[in-house]
Amino acid sequence: DGFSATRLFNQGFSYTYDDVIFLPHYIDFPTDAVDLTTKLSRNLDLSIPCVASPMDTVSESSMAVAMAALGGISILHYNNLPSEQAALLRSAKSRRIPFVSDPVVKSPSDFISSSSAFDASPCVFVTASGTAKSKLLGVVSRSDWESLSDRHDAPLSDYMTKVPVTASSRYSFEQAAGIIAAKKIDYLPLVSEAGGELVDLVTASDVERIRGFPKLGLPSLGRDGEFLVGAAVGTREQDKERLEHLVKAGADVVVLDSSQGNSIYQIDMIKYVKRTYPELDVIGGNVVTAYQAENLIKAGVDGLRVGMGSGSICTTQEVCAVGRGQATAVYKVASIAERSGVPVIADGGIANSGHIVKALVLGASTVMMGSFLAGSNEAPGAYTYEGGRRVKKYRGMGSLEAMTKGSDARYLGDKSKLKIAQGVVGAVADKGSVLKFIPYTMQAVKQGFQDLGASSLQSAHDLLRSNVLRLEVRTGAAQTEGGVHDLVYYEKKSF
Ligand code: XMP
Numbered sequence: 001d002g003f004s005a006t007r008l009f010n011q012g013f014s015y016t017y018d019d020v021i022f023l024p025h026y027i028d029f030p031t032d033a034v035d036l037t038t039k040l041s042r043n044l045d046l047s048i049p050c051v052a053s054p055m056d057t058v059s060e061s062s063m064a065v066a067m068a069a070l071g072g073i074s075i076l077h078y079n080n081l082p083s084e085q086a087a088l089l090r091s092a093k094s095r096r097i098p099f100v101s102d103p104v105v106k107s108p109s110d111f112i113s114s115s116s117a118f119d120a121s122p123c124v125f126v127t128a129s130g131t132a133k134s135k136l137l138g139v140v141s142r143s144d145w146e147s148l149s150d151r152h153d154a155p156l157s158d159y160m161t162k163v164p165v166t167a168s169s170r171y172s173f174e175q176a177a178g179i180i181a182a183k184k185i186d187y188l189p190l191v192s193e194a195g196g197e198l199v200d201l202v203t204a205s206d207v208e209r210i211r212g213f214p215k216l217g218l219p220s221l222g223r224d225g226e227f228l229v230g231a232a233v234g235t236r237e238q239d240k241e242r243l244e245h246l247v248k249a250g251a252d253v254v255v256l257d258s259s260q261g262n263s264i265y266q267i268d269m270i271k272y273v274k275r276t277y278p279e280l281d282v283i284g285g286n287v288v289t290a291y292q293a294e295n296l297i298k299a300g301v302d303g304l305r306v307g308m309g310s311g312s313i314c315t316t317q318e319v320c321a322v323g324r325g326q327a328t329a330v331y332k333v334a335s336i337a338e339r340s341g342v343p344v345i346a347d348g349g350i351a352n353s354g355h356i357v358k359a360l361v362l363g364a365s366t367v368m369m370g371s372f373l374a375g376s377n378e379a380p381g382a383y384t385y386e387g388g389r390r391v392k393k394y395r396g397m398g399s400l401e402a403m404t405k406g407s408d409a410r411y412l413g414d415k416s417k418l419k420i421a422q423g424v425v426g427a428v429a430d431k432g433s434v435l436k437f438i439p440y441t442m443q444a445v446k447q448g449f450q451d452l453g454a455s456s457l458q459s460a461h462d463l464l465r466s467n468v469l470r471l472e473v474r475t476g477a478a479q480t481e482g483g484v485h486d487l488v489y490y491e492k493k494s495f
Contacts, residue, residue, distance in 0.1 A: 002470030014325035025453035034446035041303030047071030054232035068227035069098030082242035086249040108157035169199035214439035235265040262292035288329035311348035313396035334363020357448035375428040390430040396423015
């Protein structure tokens, strides 16, 4: 019944995720028996197959710590100076808790003239330099400040609490939460063990918020024992200097970022990375064909990023007439990469958990997501309102706006002077915290695997290659039928 993948994907059509559907197989294990552990690249293991895309509206420090805490990984974008990208990396690597806090910090000679200083934080920290990452000298709570009544021009050093309860920034979230509960305190500053510098803040409301989310599984940790964090670089000469910054800052993996990765520039860069930093995994791409993949595998890549024009903000296929339907691309590249033991990242076009199941079963080891994560609390930028909906900005790295900021290397030939956009600027709906919706999404993926009788990614790949799993192409009407239809109204809520 149905078609084998080999037959379905060799008929001359370019299929995307929505075009294809798996036929159910046989269930002989519970959902929770599905194991989603995987590999990002030859030498890096993840406990969930999720990667945040190197885009400036997706992956900075907050996304990096949250994704690593969940067992996935973020690839930090490079639409910034090398020193700025390295600072984002260091910031993520310095943390053990699953979020980046934003404590209000002042210097001892500052004063607080209005209670608005406490609007965003239960207290104001006093450090030697008046900024975070400087020695913590004291703390002023709202009640300390209020008890001063008419002396609000007094310097903070006059009335700050000098020896607040602190904990080491090496403490895990659970350890910090334990201290907050045991000491019945509202907030706990986390300080560096060496210099007592303020690193983070955990509040009682953070504890309540995180406890309300599904329990975290195994975090992704690098060889250094810190959160696993990747970074993107280009393939120009000056990217070698960027790479050096990133390696010094502790990058666990680099992604060579190009929309058409099968180029002399990328092949030279892969060889350079492997020669200069033999310990560092390098991911190449993007590719969509077996030919492109073979070239990069020969050059020595440790992982392949697959997708051209499948991203929600991409206009590459319209502008350049080049690309491939993402289901076909993932299947074709994975078929080749698997023979060399090179894991494949299915990049772009993920809009729901079903797309993740399709990408993984068709041969990918992980999925890379932009729009799926861009509306989260952890994505950079603030929420705004659009037609009554809370949204966050999301833009293609090949959009004119992003290229103006510097990301033109990916989408322009080196000497091109005229900028042509291959992406758009838009907005996506507020989705809350990735710490909540990614675990739910993974549970949905496990249910898909269970329906297919696949208890792991390896088992799914084996069932597909041995033609046990069967697929079909969905007609336009079948796709409509497969979605919600014929309702006057419905509420789109799945957890
Ligand atoms: P999703 O669908 O997850 O896609 O939003 C994210 C992926 O899209 C790619 N990307 C672009 N592709 N023009 C393109 O053609 C762009 O401006 C652009 N920006 C990002 C990239 O592979 C990303 O991971």
